[in-house]
Amino acid sequence: MTVTTVLYCGHCGREVADGSHDDCRQALTMEPPRYCERCRRRMVVQVHPMGWTARCSAHGEVSS
Secondary structure (H helix, E strand, O other), X not given: OOOOOOOEOOOOOOEOOOOOOHHHHHHXXXXXXXXXXXXXXXXXXXXXXXXXXXXXXXXXXXXX
């Protein structure tokens, strides 16, 4: 089992430890992440009728 530590906010890209990300968490319920939570890279995001996919060049793909 692999444990992934979230270091960065998927919405704004800032460090998770830097203050409250309540607005970001709320936004992420309605839209895909824009930043990789592990390395802060911008992700390639594709939205389609049934959901979305977001791909980090270093860490792979996540989807809804």
